[in-house]
Amino acid sequence: MMPIGENILGQFHSVYLARARDKEILERKVASGGAVTAILTYALEEGLVEGVVASKRVKGFEGKAIVARNKRELLEAAGNRWSIVPFAARIKAKIEEEDLREVVIVCLPCQAQFFGQMRDFPILETDFGNRIKYIVSLFCMGTFAFEAFLNYLRVRYGVRADEIKDIKLSKDFLEVHYDDTVLAIPLKEAYSYLQTGCLVCMDYTGIWSDVSAGFVESEPRWTVLITRNTRGEELVRGAHENGYIDLRDGTHVVGEVLKMAREKVARAQRNMAQLF
Numbered sequence: 001m002m003p004i005g006e007n008i009l010g011q012f013h014s015v016y017l018a019r020a021r022d023k024e025i026l027e028r029k030v031a032s033g034g035a036v037t038a039i040l041t042y043a044l045e046e047g048l049v050e051g052v053v054a055s056k057r058v059k060g061f062e063g064k065a066i067v068a069r070n071k072r073e074l075l076e077a078a079g080n081r082w083s084i085v086p087f088a089a090r091i092k093a094k095i096e097e098e099d100l101r102e103v104v105i106v107c108l109p110c111q112a113q114f115f116g117q118m119r120d121f122p123i124l125e126t127d128f129g130n131r132i133k134y135i136v137s138l139f140c141m142g143t144f145a146f147e148a149f150l151n152y153l154r155v156r157y158g159v160r161a162d163e164i165k166d167i168k169l170s171k172d173f174l175e176v177h178y179d180d181t182v183l184a185i186p187l188k189e190a191y192s193y194l195q196t197g198c199l200v201c202m203d204y205t206g207i208w209s210d211v212s213a214g215f216v217e218s219e220p221r222w223t224v225l226i227t228r229n230t231r232g233e234e235l236v237r238g239a240h241e242n243g244y245i246d247l248r249d250g251t252h253v254v255g256e257v258l259k260m261a262r263e264k265v266a267r268a269q270r271n272m273a274q275l276f
């Protein structure tokens with residue numbers, strides 16, 4: 001079992017705070033800083049990769065694998081935020097279907113582990129692993145068991161799946177945006193509908209990625225970036241040097257990220273004790 005300490009953030013090279021410099025990206029992503037989208041734009045425009053691949057929530061809780069090959073497609077795919085869903089097989093299938101030779105995968109920590117192992121410790125499918133150039137993982141506290149959560153929203157709050165436009169985490173509440181209304185559900189209440197795998201998941205930041213990205217409350221409008229190796233460091237620094245992002249030191253927010261990571265580990269330990 002992973003100890004509760006610095007190791008729960010995994011190995012890292014640097015911690016930064018970053019923000020997109022492109023006005024169009026910034027306008028869409030004011031709250032998050034848009035650094036992930038800006039870095040992906042850099043990777044596409046500089047020809048570092050052929051495509052960006054992610055499995056994204058498209059409506060309600062439906063998810064599908066998407067590919068973006070230029071900034072326009074990236075902005076369409078990302079919308080005003082990256083709502084990633086934990087489907088790994090669909091991403092793999094998409095990369096193979098479209099015969100993409102070099103990609104960035106934007107994913108959640110559990111997917112980062114799957115793809116990181118396929119790339120760095122391949123057993124059989126070396127051809128597939130070689131196609132993964134970068135793995136960018138978003139911080140994650142959990143995703144919901146679709147059917148059970150939708151049923152609960154309908155029965156308890158009268159909200160239908162096809163009405164849901166977005167779901168966001170906001171301090172101690174889960175905000176469900178539907179029609180022109182925002183329903184704030186206390187996190188404690190919503191947590192009982194997390195997927196079982198999430199209840200025992202201990203990785204908050206995506207320790208298998210090249211770059212982890214997320215937010216802290218003390219630095220609104222900035223994206224926290226954790227680079228984990230030379231590959232991730234070069235990607236982030238390249239985006240900065242080529243004018244795609246503003247970048248500053250983020251060492252002072254490590255404690256905040258660590259606090260969330262510890263909460264996730266503690267939750268997993270509690271749940272494991274109950275489950276096993």
Ligand code: SF4
Nearest residue numbers: 109110140142198201
């Ligand atoms: S909590 Fe863990 S298992 Fe669940 S979606 Fe996030 S990274 Fe994946």
